[in-house]
Amino acid sequence: MQLNLQWVALCTIVRKEVKRFTRIWVQTLIPPLVTMSLYFIVFGKLIGERIGEISGYSYMAFVVPGLIIMSVINNAYSNVVSSFFSAKLNRSVEEILVSPTPNHVILWGYVSGGAIRGLLVGALVTLLALLFTRLPLHNIAVTFTVVFLSALLFALAGFINAIFANSFDDISIVPNFIITPLTYFGGVFYSVDLLPGFWQNLSYFNPILYIVNAFRYGFLGISDVNVYASLAGIIAFLVLLYGFAWYLLVTAHKLRN
Amino acid sequence: MPDPAYALEISNLTKTYGNGFEALKGISLNVEKGDMFALLGPNGAGKSTTIGILCSLVKKSSGNVKLLGFDIDTHFSSAKQGLGIVPQEINLNQYEKPFDILVNQAGYYGLKRNDALERTEYFLKALQLWGKHDAQTRFLSGGMKRRLMIARALVHKPELLILDEPTAGVDVESRRSMWELIKEINAQGTTIILTTHYLEEAEQLCRNIAIIDHGKIVKNTSVKALVAELTHETFVLDLGQPLKQAPALDNFSLTLRDSHTLELIVDEGQNLNDAFIQLEKFNIHVLSMRNKTNRLEELFVDLVKKKAGEH
Numbered sequence: 001m002q003l004n005l006q007w008v009a010l011c012t013i014v015r016k017e018v019k020r021f022t023r024i025w026v027q028t029l030i031p032p033l034v035t036m037s038l039y040f041i042v043f044g045k046l047i048g049e050r051i052g053e054i055s056g057y058s059y060m061a062f063v064v065p066g067l068i069i070m071s072v073i074n075n076a077y078s079n080v081v082s083s084f085f086s087a088k089l090n091r092s093v094e095e096i097l098v099s100p101t102p103n104h105v106i107l108w109g110y111v112s113g114g115a116i117r118g119l120l121v122g123a124l125v126t127l128l129a130l131l132f133t134r135l136p137l138h139n140i141a142v143t144f145t146v147v148f149l150s151a152l153l154f155a156l157a158g159f160i161n162a163i164f165a166n167s168f169d170d171i172s173i174v175p176n177f178i179i180t181p182l183t184y185f186g187g188v189f190y191s192v193d194l195l196p197g198f199w200q201n202l203s204y205f206n207p208i209l210y211i212v213n214a215f216r217y218g219f220l221g222i223s224d225v226n227v228y229a230s231l232a233g234i235i236a237f238l239v240l241l242y243g244f245a246w247y248l249l250v251t252a253h254k255l256r257n
Numbered sequence: 258m259p260d261p262a263y264a265l266e267i268s269n270l271t272k273t274y275g276n277g278f279e280a281l282k283g284i285s286l287n288v289e290k291g292d293m294f295a296l297l298g299p300n301g302a303g304k305s306t307t308i309g310i311l312c313s314l315v316k317k318s319s320g321n322v323k324l325l326g327f328d329i330d331t332h333f334s335s336a337k338q339g340l341g342i343v344p345q346e347i348n349l350n351q352y353e354k355p356f357d358i359l360v361n362q363a364g365y366y367g368l369k370r371n372d373a374l375e376r377t378e379y380f381l382k383a384l385q386l387w388g389k390h391d392a393q394t395r396f397l398s399g400g401m402k403r404r405l406m407i408a409r410a411l412v413h414k415p416e417l418l419i420l421d422e423p424t425a426g427v428d429v430e431s432r433r434s435m436w437e438l439i440k441e442i443n444a445q446g447t448t449i450i451l452t453t454h455y456l457e458e459a460e461q462l463c464r465n466i467a468i469i470d471h472g473k474i475v476k477n478t479s480v481k482a483l484v485a486e487l488t489h490e491t492f493v494l495d496l497g498q499p500l501k502q503a504p505a506l507d508n509f510s511l512t513l514r515d516s517h518t519l520e521l522i523v524d525e526g527q528n529l530n531d532a533f534i535q536l537e538k539f540n541i542h543v544l545s546m547r548n549k550t551n552r553l554e555e556l557f558v559d560l561v562k563k564k565a566g567e568h
Contacts, residue, residue, distance in 0.1 A: 001334050005367025012364025019357070091348035095358075095409070098312040099365035100337040256314050 001100045009101040010109050017113020021079055028079070029121060032071045036125045039067050040132045043189060054191055055222040060133040065216040066188030069150060071125045073211070076118030076151040077179065080110050080158035081171045088162065088255070097256065103249040107159065107242070114155030115148070122147055135219060142227060143218030149234045150211050154179075156241040163248045163255065182208045187216075192224045207233065261326035264290045264417045264448035265311070270320035272306050272472075280306040282472040283320065288450055288465070290416075293443045295459035295480070296452045297557060298469035304452040305345060307469070308421045312342045325416055338366065341415030343406045345422045345452075351395035355386055355405050358394065359412045366413035373412070380408040384438070400431035407438070417448045424458060436462060456557055460484070468557060491549035492529075494519040497542040504539040506532060520549065 001009070021028040040060070048059035055062070087093035096106055129135060137143060157174070165171045186208035192200050203209050210230035217223035223230075249255070265288040272281040281303045288294045298304045309315030311324060313333060322329045324336035349358060356377055363373035381387045384404040389397055397405065403423060410418060420439070424432040432455075439462060443449045453459055459466055459480065466483055468476040476483065499516040509532045510522040519541075523529055536543065 001338070001367060008367045008369060009365050012361050015364075016357070016361050087350065090350060091344075091346065092350040092353075094314060094344065094348050095362055096365055097314060098337065098340070098342050099362070100334040100367075101365045102334065252316065256316060 001102055001105075005100075006102060006105050009099070010105050010112075013096070013101075013106065013109025014112045014116070017079070017083060017110060018116055020083060021113070021117045028075070028117065029124065032075060032121045033124055033128055036067055036071060036128060039063070040129060044132055055220070057220055057222070058133065061135065061220065062191075062216075063189055064129045064133060064135060065219045066186075066212045068122050068125050068129065069147065069212055069215040070183050070188055072118040072122035072147055072151050073154045073179065073183065073208075074118075074175065075121040076114045077154040077158040077161075077175060079117040080114035080155045081162045081165070081175075083113065084110055084159055084162035085165050085168075085171050088165075093255065104246060107245055107249060110159055111152060111155040111245075114158055115151035118151035118155065119147065122151070136221075137219060138221035139218050141218075142214065142231070145231060146211065146215045146218055146234065149231075149238060150215070153234060153238050153241065156238070156245055159245050160241065160248065163245070163253055166254075179208075182206050183212075185209075186212045187224060188212055207237065210234070261323070262290060263287045263323070264292070264325055265450065266321075266323040267307075268321045270307070270310065270322060271318045272303075272310065272315065273318045280472055281310075281318075281320075284469065284472070284474050286467050286474055286477055288448060290448055291443075291446060292465055293439075293449045293463045294451065295463035295466040296450060296469060297456065297459055297466060298452075302469045303472040304469055305421060306472075308342070308344075308419055308452065311419060312340065313337065338413075339416040341410035341413065341418040341447075343403075343410045343418070343420045343423050345425065347399075347402050347406065349394045349402060349405060349409075352393055354391055354393060355381060355397070355408075356390040358405065359409055362409045363412045368413060376412050376414070380412055384408045400427050403427055403431075404435070407435070411442065415447065417450070418442060419450045421452050422454060423451070424453070424455065432458075489522050489524045492521045492523065493547050493549050494521055494536075494543045495545045497544050500541065504536075504541070506535045509535070 043063055044060035048063070051059040053059070084093070126135070161171060161174050185203065186206050187203065192203045192209065195203060204225070210225050210233050213223040213225045214227045214230035214234070217227045265286075267287070268285045269283045270281050270285070271279070271283050273279050284303070284307065296304050296307065306315055310317045310322065311329075313329075325339045327333070327336035329336055353361075359377040359380060360370075360373045363376055364370070368376070378387070378390075381390050384407060386397075386401060386404055386408060389401060394402065394405065403426075407420070407423065410420075423439070424435055427435065436458070439449060439451070449462075451459065451463060463480055465479050466476070467474050493514070496517045496519060500513060500519070501516070503511045503513040503519060505511075508527065511532075512520045514520050521532055523532065533543065
């Protein structure tokens, strides 16, 4: 397939994905805003005011970057996993598989769709957060790089989950039992410096800790980990997951007979 | 760009599934460009596996396949560009609208948006679906969904259209209108390969035919030549008066199905009038007469039975 035709195919998949999640905006865009509002009110205002400052910032300002990246991660992931798994389940994915669209275009199309939803929700949550607190922007390049790469990374993870999934239960296992706990223990609500030695060391094995801290650094200029090592880690995972997802598509794992 | 005489060339194609089931045992067949070709076979014969391989949803075990002159091992993407598929089972996204489904499908083949929009409108109108272009697919009737799948397969104007049992579960009226449409598409130069259970459909529509059974091609010829091989035809005779037993006719086999129905077997070369003359002598009045089954169906059953005996 010629490059210009591949571009048309890519735009088609991305447009279809964006249309899908905007069509059901009540299910896709509103719930994260409601959830985040509750976090801001409960953790930021009610509890946060009693906690005081962390590293020179109000508790509200401290938790906001983590909550933004948490919503980006969850939405990028869930968009791709639910969209691709549904297409697999009702076999409408065959529309693309029988077409000349190359595998890498299919992959980029779905992943871009998921990343766009993640970034859109992230932007909406950021606007919402501004109603509750003042949010400085310490390093715009780091902020945008982290959020963009994280959205792509978790969209890719969602794609891989969708390929392996055999039922709707299978697409909820990873977000519920892996991503959510890792996010909560990933320093969204606290600095790992506050933890006792063992738990602090254990936290360093949590990849989401690096994403949350790098993103927080972009806004506030504070981090529990080396920001550039975090960025390198995100890129390494991105390459690894992309390679794996592409391999699954090429070998037609659970897609072709 | 190759310009081959054949739209499809298959040689020694085999497929063995992971569980060891041999779905295809070395089939070979050619389909000429512009042909309307029927692939017939009982359930599990290997029709859908063959179609699956042609559209890349099934991986072949061995053998060679050329689609529109392109080898699928080396140039599948180019081959797919000219291929349209209407699958047996409905594989539409129930929450998408027919208009979006067609526009997207055109996009997967690299058609620019303006062309895609234009063709979408054309094909939705041509298949009498324009009135539902903005409704979610789940609200369409079964016949409309089938037509939508045909429209989807045509939107990029394929040179080769493969229809896997396109009229399965469709009412008689819709089936007839679909036949007209398929004939029209073929008349415009598109090669059509059709798998069907309705042998009448194959006889009405197709020029050439292959019968596949147990993963092997048991017949590959023209429909005319196949019908010429017919050694007998069975007719059902509806009677005016009830009968207790069938009379014995010279040179004809006659059996009583029920008190008002006789079944008459007429062998090749026999004159049907002779049977009626003899029935008249027995004072049996025939009110109406019809073929017991489609003529091709009799041949098909004979061929498949013969092969089943060999297995």
